[in-house]
Structures are given as C-alpha cells and as structure tokens.
Amino acid sequence: MIIYPGPLILGFLLGFVLGTRIKENPQSKLKFDASVYVVFLIVALIVAYFLGPLPYYVDAPLASGFVACAVGIIFGKLLFGRNLTPSQIKE
Amino acid sequence: MSTILKIFVFPAAMVIMCLGVLTILGGHITPGGGFQGGSMIAAGFIFCLIVYGLKESPFHLSHDFLAAIESIGALGFVLLGVAGLIFSGFYLYNLGVDLYGIIPTFLKNIFDYPDPIHAGIIPYLNFVVGLKVMVGLSAVVITFLGFREFEENQEEAQE
Numbered sequence: 001m002i003i004y005p006g007p008l009i010l011g012f013l014l015g016f017v018l019g020t021r022i023k024e025n026p027q028s029k030l031k032f033d034a035s036v037y038v039v040f041l042i043v044a045l046i047v048a049y050f051l052g053p054l055p056y057y058v059d060a061p062l063a064s065g066f067v068a069c070a071v072g073i074i075f076g077k078l079l080f081g082r083n084l085t086p087s088q089i090k091e
Numbered sequence: 092m093s094t095i096l097k098i099f100v101f102p103a104a105m106v107i108m109c110l111g112v113l114t115i116l117g118g119h120i121t122p123g124g125g126f127q128g129g130s131m132i133a134a135g136f137i138f139c140l141i142v143y144g145l146k147e148s149p150f151h152l153s154h155d156f157l158a159a160i161e162s163i164g165a166l167g168f169v170l171l172g173v174a175g176l177i178f179s180g181f182y183l184y185n186l187g188v189d190l191y192g193i194i195p196t197f198l199k200n201i202f203d204y205p206d207p208i209h210a211g212i213i214p215y216l217n218f219v220v221g222l223k224v225m226v227g228l229s230a231v232v233i234t235f236l237g238f239r240e241f242e243e244n245q246e247e248a249q250e
Contacts, residue, residue: 006206007116010218014112017160017222018105018132023151032101032149040102044109054117056207065116069109084151 002059011068012075019076026083037074044070092142100142101149104135111135111221118217119210125220132221133228145236152233157226164223171212171219174202187211 024032048062048070057064111131118124139148175184178194186194187202188211204214 004206006204006214010214011112011116014115014132014218014221015109018108018150021150021152021156024149025147025151028147030097030143030147030149036102040105043102043106047106047109051113054113055120058207063113066109066113069112070105073105073108 004057004059004064007054007057007065008068011065012072015069015072016076017072018069019073019078020080022073022077022081023084037077041070041074096142100138104138104150107138108132108135111225115217115221116214119204119213120208125217126224128217129221129224130228132225133232136225136229137232140232140236145233145240152226152229157230157233160222160226161230164219164221164226167219167222168216171215175212183212183216185211185213 024030044067045062048064048066051063051066053060053063054065108131111128111134113128114121114123114131115125115128118128136150136152139150143149172183175186176182178184178186178198179189179191180193185202186198187204187209189199202212202215204210204212206214
C-alpha cells in the first residue's frame with residue numbers, strides 16, 4: 001500500500017490548529033463531552049469513505065486528508081483545547 | 092437558537108471544517124484551493140458563532156491567535172516566493188518541480204510535495220493562503236459580533 005505523507009501531514013496540521021481552538025466556556029450551560037467527538041469521528045469516516053480519494057490518489061478508498069484533519073482536530077482538542085479561564089472569558 | 096441547532100451545529104461545523112481542509116489539500120488537482128478551503132473553514136467558525144453567540148461558542152479565536160495565524164500565512168507565502176527568487180532568480184519559482192532545470196536536485200527534493208502529482212510548492216501556497224483566509228473572514232464576523240455586544244452594553248448602561 002502506498003502512503004502519501006503530504007496530505008496526511010498538512011491535513012493533520014490544519015486540523016490540529018483548529019482543534020486547539022475548541023475551548024468551552026465553563027459558565028455556559030452547553031456541555032460537549034466525549035460522545036460528541038466519537039460521533040464526529042464516525043461521521044467523518046463515513047463522509048471520507050463516500051468522498052473517496054482525491055483524483056490520481058491510490059492510497060486508500062477514503063479521503064486521507066479528511067481523516068487526517070478529523071484526527072488532528074481531536075488531538076488538538078485533547079492536547080491544548082482546555083476550558084476558558086475567567087480572565088479569558090472577560091477578554 | 093433552538094436546542095436541536097445547539098446540539099447539531101458543533102459536530103456539523105467540525106465536518107464542514109474537514110471539508111474545507113480537503114478543499115485546500117486538493118487545490119492543485121481539483122477545483123478549489125486556499126481561498127475556497129479557507130472560506131469553508133471560516134464558514135464552520137461562523138456557523139458556531141451565529142448559533143452559540145460570541146461568548147458561548149465552543150471555538151474560541153483570541154486576538155493573538157488571529158494575528159499569529161494571519162502573520163504565518165502572509166509570511167509563509169512571501170518566504171516561499173523569496174526562496175524561489177534566491178535559488179532560481181524568479182519570484183515564486185516552483186522549486187519543487189523545477190521546469191527549467193536550474194536548481195540543484197536536493198533543493199527540488201526539499202520543496203517537493205509528496206503525493207502522486209508532485210506539484211512542488213503549489214500545495215504549500217494553498218496551505219498558507221488557507222490559513223490567512225480562514226482567520227481573515229472569521230475576524231470580520233467576530234468584530235461585527237463584538238461591536239453588536241458593545242452597542243447593546245452601552246444602551247443598557249444609558250438606560
């Protein structure tokens with residue numbers, strides 16, 4: 001199986017940057033727990049499968065950049081996506 | 092906004108953002124590119140901002156973050172262009188493809204984009220343009236929402 005690192009790395013990087021921005025407001029009534037991210041990952045895999053690989057790509061039967069971005073979002077959220085502090089909320 | 096929207100919009104926004112990233116990544120072989128993909132990612136942010144509001148949005152874009160990503164996008168584009176100018180004499184010369192055969196092979200390998208097309212610096216340019224457009228469009232909506240809140244607060248204070 002051929003692996004093309006280009007879309008995987010760039011997709012993961014962009015997803016990671018987006019994931020680090022997920023910072024929930026603790027004063028809000030809205031709570032997004034782990035189930036939201038599990039549902040998102042499952043939906044992302046289904047969408048990637050139906051999108052198919054980009055033209056000329058023969059690496060996998062799904063859009064590898066799309067999956068890399070979804071994984072990057074979750075990694076970014078887990079590593080840096082902490083809840084907002086009171087000072088950040090004031091800003 | 093209704094509860095259904097509040098439950099649905101956050102995961103949907105993440106899927107929209109992934110589609111935007113895919114549009115950026117396929118910019119050199121399919122319709123799309125940095126601007127279109129960046130707009131789609133910004134649309135995901137804006138979707139959340141409109142439904143949840145500026146304070147409760149799960150995506151928090153601080154001023155520092157917007158400034159940093161905007162600068163990285165602009166600098167990345169300029170630096171890729173200047174690299175072409177330095178090594179080949181042409182601004183924005185595609186060092187990863189080297190159509191004129193004027194640069195050393197190791198430089199060509201460094202700027203090569205590892206996929207079946209080997210499009211050189213084009214995907215990297217799409218990437219940095221995507222970053223810049225993403226924060227640019229998001230900043231406009233954040234500013235409008237911020238002004239609106241400011242006006243509302245001022246009216247309340249006057250009353």
